[in-house]
Amino acid sequence: NGWCGAAGPERGVLLFLPLPVPLLLFLLLLLLLVLLLLGCSRPLALRRGPGQVGYLPAPGLSRRQAARRARRPGALPPAFPNGWYRLLDSAQLPRGAVRSLALLGEQLAAFRTQDGQAYVVDAYCPHLGANLAAGGRVMGSCIECPFHSWQFQGEDGKCISIPYAEKVPDFARVRTWPSCKVNGMLLVWHHCEGISPTWAVPEQREITTKEWVFRGQTEHLVDAHIQEIPENAADTAHLAFLHGPAILGGSDLRYTRSKLWDFMKHIWKAEWRPEPEPNKHCSQLLVQHTTTIFGKHISLMDLMASARQVGPGLVFLIFEHAFLGRGIILQTVTPLEPLLQNVVHKIYYQKNMPAIIPKFILRAECIQFERDITIWNNKQYLPKLLLVREDSSIQKHRRWYAQFYSEKSARLLAQKEGLDW
Numbered sequence: 001n002g003w004c005g006a007a008g009p010e011r012g013v014l015l016f017l018p019l020p021v022p023l024l025l026f027l028l029l030l031l032l033l034v035l036l037l038l039g040c041s042r043p044l045a046l047r048r049g050p051g052q053v054g055y056l057p058a059p060g061l062s063r064r065q066a067a068r069r070a071r072r073p074g075a076l077p078p079a080f081p082n083g084w085y086r087l088l089d090s091a092q093l094p095r096g097a098v099r100s101l102a103l104l105g106e107q108l109a110a111f112r113t114q115d116g117q118a119y120v121v122d123a124y125c126p127h128l129g130a131n132l133a134a135g136g137r138v139m140g141s142c143i144e145c146p147f148h149s150w151q152f153q154g155e156d157g158k159c160i161s162i163p164y165a166e167k168v169p170d171f172a173r174v175r176t177w178p179s180c181k182v183n184g185m186l187l188v189w190h191h192c193e194g195i196s197p198t199w200a201v202p203e204q205r206e207i208t209t210k211e212w213v214f215r216g217q218t219e220h221l222v223d224a225h226i227q228e229i230p231e232n233a234a235d236t237a238h239l240a241f242l243h244g245p246a247i248l249g250g251s252d253l254r255y256t257r258s259k260l261w262d263f264m265k266h267i268w269k270a271e272w273r274p275e276p277e278p279n280k281h282c283s284q285l286l287v288q289h290t291t292t293i294f295g296k297h298i299s300l301m302d303l304m305a306s307a308r309q310v311g312p313g314l315v316f317l318i319f320e321h322a323f324l325g326r327g328i329i330l331q332t333v334t335p336l337e338p339l340l341q342n343v344v345h346k347i348y349y350q351k352n353m354p355a356i357i358p359k360f361i362l363r364a365e366c367i368q369f370e371r372d373i374t375i376w377n378n379k380q381y382l383p384k385l386l387l388v389r390e391d392s393s394i395q396k397h398r399r400w401y402a403q404f405y406s407e408k409s410a411r412l413l414a415q416k417e418g419l420d421w
Contacts, residue, residue, distance in 0.1 A: 044216025044347075044359045046366060053220065053251060054373035074381040076225050078409030079338035080104050081401075082191045083281070083311035084201050086332035086344060087179065090186050093118055098143065100133030103336050104190050105410075108177065109133035111143050111154065119143070119154025120177040120188050132174070183207050183330060184214070184346075192409045199281050201310060204328060204348070212327055212348035215358035218366045222333075222341040224376035227401055229333050229341065230309055232372060233285040234397035237390060239268035242375070243368050251370035265292045272393050274400045283309045283400060312404045324357050325350040329365060345369070 085103065087110060093099055098111040100123060107123040109132040123131050125145045135146030142151040142160065151161040152174045159172035178189035182201045189197045206212040222229065232238070242253075246264035249256040269288040274280065284306065291301035305319040315331035327349035334342045345365065349358035387394060 041355045043214055043355075044218070044362055046217070046363075047219040048221065048370075050221050053370045054222070054377035056254070056374075056378075073225070073339060075383045076338070076381050076411065077227055077383075078192075078405045078411050079225070080190060080192070080335050080410065081226060081312035081404035082195075082406060082409070083313060083404055084180075084187045084189055084197070085313050085334045087120065087186045087188045087334075090118070090181050090184055093186060096138050098133050098136050098138060100131065103188075103334055103342075105335075105337060107131070108188070109136065109143060110179075110186065111136075111138050113138055113141050113154065117141070117154070118179060118181065118186055120179045120186075121152065121154065121157055122175040122177075124174075125150060125152075126172065126174055185330075185332070192406050199279075199311070201314060202316075204316065204330075206328070207348050211350065213351040215327075215347050215349050215355055216362045217347070218345045218362060218369075220343045220369070220373060221336075222343055222373055222376050223339055224341065224379070225339060225381055226312060226333055226335050226341050227398075228376050228379070228381065229343065229372075230312070230315070230401065231394065231397055233283070233307060233309060234272040234393040235391070236268075236270040236272060236393065239270055242371050243268065247364050247367045251367050251374070253371060253374050256371065263294050266290075267292065272397065274396070280403065281311050283397070285309070312401070319361070325353045327358055327361070329362065343369075 087101060087103070087108075088099065093110055093112045095112050095114050095116060098109060101108045101110055108120055109123040110118065110120045111133075112118045119141075121132065121143065123133050125132055125147065127145065127148060127150055130145055130147035132143050132145055132152070137144045137146070139151055141155065142153050144151045149161075149163050150159055150172075152159050154176070157173040157176040159168050159174075162168050162172075178197055180187050180189075180201065183204050184207065187201060204212075244266050245256040246261040246266065248264060249258055249261040267290045270285060272283065272285045275282040275284060285308075287305040287307065289301075289303040289305065291298045300323070303319055303321055305317060308316045308318075310316065313333040313335075315329075315333075317329040317331060318326070319328070320326045327347060330344075330346045330348070332344045332346075334344075336342050345362065347358050347362040349355075349361075385391075385394065
C-alpha cells in the first residue's frame with residue numbers, strides 16, 4: 001500500500017496504489033479529530049483592531065471616523081481615575097527586557113532585571129528627553145538611557161551614573177510608578193496626586209495554585225470614557241433588551257432582534273451593590289442566567305455568576321455551572337487616552353474540563369460585550385440623568401465610583417468638533 005518501488009526493467013519508477021475506501025475514510029476522520037482536538041486545546045486568542053466593531057457604516061468614511069466626527073462626548077468626568085491598571089502580561093516582559101508603553105496619557109518604560117524584578121518609570125530621560133525604552137538597556141537594577149548612558153534605578157528613579165560627569169546631581173531622577181504582579185499580569189498604580197497605593201489587588205487562589213488554567217483571551221478598544229464600562233453593572237435593566245436576544249444573532253445591533261433567532265432568549269436576574277469597609281473600593285454584581293428555546297426553560301444552560309469590581313478598572317467574574325464546572329473571566333480596563341480604553345478578558349477554567357467549554361463561554365461573552373461596545377462607542381456621557389425608580393442603582397454606582405477621583409484629577413475639555421482630534 002502507499003508508495004512502493006516497481007519491479008521489472010523500469011527501475012526507479014514509483015507507482016501509487018490507492019488505499020481501500022474504508023481505510024481512507026478512517027484516516028481522514030482521524031486527521032479531522034486530531035485537528036479538532038488541537039484546535040480546542042489551544043487557547044482562544046481574539047483581538048479586535050480599531051474601528052473593527054461597535055460602529056455603523058457611513059458613505060465615504062470608515063465606521064470609526066463617522067462616529068467620532070458626529071459624536072459629542074458631553075461633560076465628562078476626570079479622564080483617569082485613581083487606581084490599579086493592567087500594564088501588560090507578566091510573561092510579555094522577560095528578564096533583561098525593556099518595553100515602551102503608552103497609557104493614562106503618559107509614555108512609560110517597563111523593564112525587568114535579571115533577578116526577575118519588574119519596574120515602571122517615565123519613558124523620557126530628564127537629561128535631554130530621550131525615550132529610555134527606545135534602545136535603553138537593563139544594567140543591574142537600573143535602566144540605561146541609549147543617548148548618553150545615564151543610569152536610573154528602577155526602585156526610586158535616582159540617577160546613579162553619568163559616565164562622563166565627575167558628580168551625579170542629587171536631583172537627577174526619573175519618576176517611578178508603583179507596580180505589582182497579580183494573577184499573571186503586571187499592574188501599575190496611578191494617582192493624580194502621587195499618593196501611594198491605598199489598597200491591594202487580590203490574588204485569585206485557583207489561578208495561583210493552577211487549579212484553573214488559562215484558556216483564552218479577547219482584546220477590544222472602546223471609544224468611550226472609562227466610567228461608562230463599569231456603570232453597565234448597575235444598569236441591570238439593559239440586560240433584557242441588549243443581551244436578551246440569542247447570541248446566535250451576533251453582535252451587530254441591526255440584526256440581533258432578527259426573527260430568525262427569536263426562538264431563543266437569554267433571561268437575566270441581576271443585583272448590584274457596593275461593598276462596605278474595608279473594601280469600599282469594591283462592588284458586587286450577582287447574576288443569574290437562564291435560557292429558553294421555543295419558550296421552554298433549558299436547565300443545562302443555567303449559569304450563576306458573581307462579578308466583583310475592584311477599583312476603577314478590574315473585574316473578577318466568577319461563574320459556576322451545575323455540570324460544566326467553575327472558572328473566572330478577568331476583565332481589565334486600561335485608559336490609553338481620555339476617550340480610548342483597552343479592554344482585555346482572560347478566562348481561566350478547571351483544568352479537568354475540556355478546553356472547548358471555557359472557549360465557548362469566552363466567545364459567547366465576547367458577542368455580548370461587543371453589543372455593549374456599539375452603545376458605548378456612539379453614546380454621549382450625561383452628567384445629569386433622566387432616571388425612573390427602577391434605575392436607582394445607576395445613581396448609587398456614580399456616587400460609589402466618585403471615590404476614584406480627586407480634586408486635582410485632570411478633566412478633558414469638551415471638543416466642539418467631536419472626537420476626531
